Amino acid sequence: MQLSTDPVITVRDGSFGYGDRAVVTHVDLDLHPGDVVAVLGPNGSGKTTLVKGLLGLDAHLGGDVELFGVPRRQFRDHARIGYVPQRHSLSASVRATVSEIVAVGRLPHRPWWRRASARDHQAVRDALQTVGLLDRADAEVATLSGGQQRRVLIARALAGDADVLVMDEPTAGVDAANQEVLATVLESLAAQGRTMLVVTHELEALELIVNRIVCIRAGIVDFDGSPQAYAAHEVAHARDHVHHHPHVLDEEPTTIVDDAGPLDAHEHRGAGHG
Amino acid sequence: MGELFGLEFMQHALIAAVLVGLAAPSVGVFLVQRRMSLIGDGMGHVALAGVAIGLLTGQEPVLTALLLTVAGAVAIELIRIAGRASADIALAVMFYGGMALGVVLISKSSASSPANLTAYLFGSILTTSRTDIVVFAVLAVIVLAVTTVLRQRLFAVANDPEYARTIGLPVTALNLVLAVLTAVTVVTAMRVVGLLLISALMILPNATGQVLGRSFRSAVRWAVLVGVVCSVGGVVGSYYASTPSGGTIVLAAIVVYLAAVVGGAIRARVGARRHRAAESHEHEHGPGCGHPAVRHGNHVDYLHDGHLHAAHEGHYDEHRPPVEAGDDRSDALTREPR
Numbered sequence: 001m002q003l004s005t006d007p008v009i010t011v012r013d014g015s016f017g018y019g020d021r022a023v024v025t026h027v028d029l030d031l032h033p034g035d036v037v038a039v040l041g042p043n044g045s046g047k048t049t050l051v052k053g054l055l056g057l058d059a060h061l062g063g064d065v066e067l068f069g070v071p072r073r074q075f076r077d078h079a080r081i082g083y084v085p086q087r088h089s090l091s092a093s094v095r096a097t098v099s100e101i102v103a104v105g106r107l108p109h110r111p112w113w114r115r116a117s118a119r120d121h122q123a124v125r126d127a128l129q130t131v132g133l134l135d136r137a138d139a140e141v142a143t144l145s146g147g148q149q150r151r152v153l154i155a156r157a158l159a160g161d162a163d164v165l166v167m168d169e170p171t172a173g174v175d176a177a178n179q180e181v182l183a184t185v186l187e188s189l190a191a192q193g194r195t196m197l198v199v200t201h202e203l204e205a206l207e208l209i210v211n212r213i214v215c216i217r218a219g220i221v222d223f224d225g226s227p228q229a230y231a232a233h234e235v236a237h238a239r240d241h242v243h244h245h246p247h248v249l250d251e252e253p254t255t256i257v258d259d260a261g262p263l264d265a266h267e268h269r270g271a272g273h274g
Numbered sequence: 275m276g277e278l279f280g281l282e283f284m285q286h287a288l289i290a291a292v293l294v295g296l297a298a299p300s301v302g303v304f305l306v307q308r309r310m311s312l313i314g315d316g317m318g319h320v321a322l323a324g325v326a327i328g329l330l331t332g333q334e335p336v337l338t339a340l341l342l343t344v345a346g347a348v349a350i351e352l353i354r355i356a357g358r359a360s361a362d363i364a365l366a367v368m369f370y371g372g373m374a375l376g377v378v379l380i381s382k383s384s385a386s387s388p389a390n391l392t393a394y395l396f397g398s399i400l401t402t403s404r405t406d407i408v409v410f411a412v413l414a415v416i417v418l419a420v421t422t423v424l425r426q427r428l429f430a431v432a433n434d435p436e437y438a439r440t441i442g443l444p445v446t447a448l449n450l451v452l453a454v455l456t457a458v459t460v461v462t463a464m465r466v467v468g469l470l471l472i473s474a475l476m477i478l479p480n481a482t483g484q485v486l487g488r489s490f491r492s493a494v495r496w497a498v499l500v501g502v503v504c505s506v507g508g509v510v511g512s513y514y515a516s517t518p519s520g521g522t523i524v525l526a527a528i529v530v531y532l533a534a535v536v537g538g539a540i541r542a543r544v545g546a547r548r549h550r551a552a553e554s555h556e557h558e559h560g561p562g563c564g565h566p567a568v569r570h571g572n573h574v575d576y577l578h579d580g581h582l583h584a585a586h587e588g589h590y591d592e593h594r595p596p597v598e599a600g601d602d603r604s605d606a607l608t609r610e611p612r
Contacts, residue, residue, distance in 0.1 A: 054438070055440050056440075057436055057439060057440065076442065078440065078441050078442030079439065079441065079442075083437060083440040083441075085434070085436055085437055087434075090433075090434075093306065093307050093308070093309055093432075094303065094306055094307045094428075094480075094484060094488060094490060094492055094493065095484055095487055095488065095493045096433065096489065096490045097488070097489040097490070100429070100489055100490050100491065101428065101433070104429070104430040104433065104434070104437070104441075105427065106442070107426060107430055107441060108441045108442050108443075109444060111428060112423070112424065113423055116426070132560030132563075133560070135560075135573060135574045135585060136585060137534060138488075138489070139585070140488065140489070147558065148558075156437070160441065177557050177558040178558050180558070181558045181560060181563070217353075
């Protein structure tokens with residue numbers, strides 16, 4: 001997607017937390033264009049804190065963070081990062097349709113006084129097409145299933161034409177049918193060459209697309225390398241520790257049937273990147 | 275009815291009612307969205323102290339009320355941002371302090387009488403002067419313009435403040451704008467609805483809008499329509515029934531809300547009888563899911579083992595296969611177009 005190989009995200013000796021309490025420390029991380037990195041680790045290890053720290057949502061307590069080569073505090077080109085937060089459900093205090101939520105992703109592209117343009121509307125439709133929810137564009141978000149709402153959040157990030165997607169547990173707590181759809185969506189994004197940083201504790205849905213794994217344990221980066229090296233690392237880790245980690249990579253990889261439906265043959269955009 | 279529009283004070287009252295009916299629900303929807311439906315009530319209390327200061331010092335009460343309420347609104351937002359455990363108590367102190375100060379100061383003012391206090395608390399359309407109308411019109415236009423232009427941004431910030439921050443929206447500034455708009459609306463509406471019922475006109479039309487609308491946008495439109503109808507209807511009703519305008523308007527809004535709820539329930543009952551859900555469905559249809567998609571009127575069905583499945587809320591409906599021409603029962607099982 002991008003020709004540049006300059007790092008998208010660089011962290012040097014970063015520490016992040018709440019208030020003045022550090023949750024993750026001594027983080028070194030480089031994310032390059034085209035990377036699909038899974039951030040793994042047990043609950044409470046600091047995965048979400050790391051991601052929120054990168055985005056400036058949680059306190060950044062030390063070290064350097066650069067986004068597209070710009071120190072985080074000076075970074076203003078917000079549209080380049082598409083954040084998919086971990087939400088069990090979308091706020092249901094008032095009615096809102098799927099496209100109304102996704103349209104929020106377009107807001108950084110125009111000044112406050114300008115109305116949504118035809119291009120904004122098209123970007124919303126394209127994003128919904130990518131996550132397979134175009135037929136639900138006018139449905140109320142509150143009526144969608146948990147997995148569909150997760151895809152709405154992904155579409156919101158996609159609508160902004162971000163250069164990197166930062167996702168926090170996109171597949172957690174989603175039923176099997178939607179897991180499969182989400183895996184397909186993530187695969188198609190990877191096939192387009194999207195750079196992705198995905199926090200997860202279920203590697204299964206991402207196995208086919210991840211080219212690097214970062215594992216966080218007890219607030220420090222415990223592993224950073226290829227999926228193959230990670231499998232070996234896990235075996236060693238399980239041998240050294242009594243409590244072992246739930247991810248076993250030598251299972252059968254999930255097979256995803258990728259046969260297209262008749263409506264996307266003439267509507268699908270941007271296939272064939274990467 | 276004709277004589278009504280011939281009276282100058284009624285003309286003023288009706289203009290004020292239209293302005294308030296437009297502005298109050300436009301701001302109120304964001305308060306509902308942020309689950310702060312009662313905040314307008316508290317601001318009404320603060321506004322009373324502002325009115326009292328005006329009466330006591332000989333300034334224009336609308337002006338002093340506006341200044342004090344805006345200051346109070348900003349303070350409320352800052353207290354919320356600080357997020358202390360005692361924030362709730364701080365708000366209570368401010369609201370009750372405002373009301374108490376207002377009552378005490380008004381009793382000391384030579385220009386005022388108990389009737390004057392009642393007029394501010396419950397609304398007194400008859401005392402609205404030409405100057406008041408001009409001030410209210412300017413304020414209402416500002417409120418409408420800002421909520422219209424910033425609608426998507428205010429929506430984004432109320433919907434998911436964390437995400438809004440990551441896309442660079444000025445979350446705190448937008449929340450302060452909303453707080454100030456709420457304060458301005460409270461002051462604009464105080465002569466028509468009264469400070470004690472002001473919040474009702476911001477919230478109740480939105481309750482109806484939430485029942486009737488099918489999107490955020492349409493819910494807001496319904497709310498504004500209901501707001502204008504109820505405030506104008508309430509003013510006219512209060513003229514004929516010799517009742518206070520504020521209470522009459524709010525009762526009208528409640529009647530409309532209850533009618534919408536009952537109507538919605540009947541419609542849902544009828545709709546449930548007309549639609550048939552597919553058997554337990556483990557599969558998620560979508561482009562590329564492997565099942566042929568079939569265009570069916572205004573939506574897409576998926577052909578699944580000889581059944582047509584259409585997404586409906588959290589499940590799939592059984593739709594009838596396309597029938598040959600001449601079959602007058604076609605569409606019998608499809609849901610109504612939206």
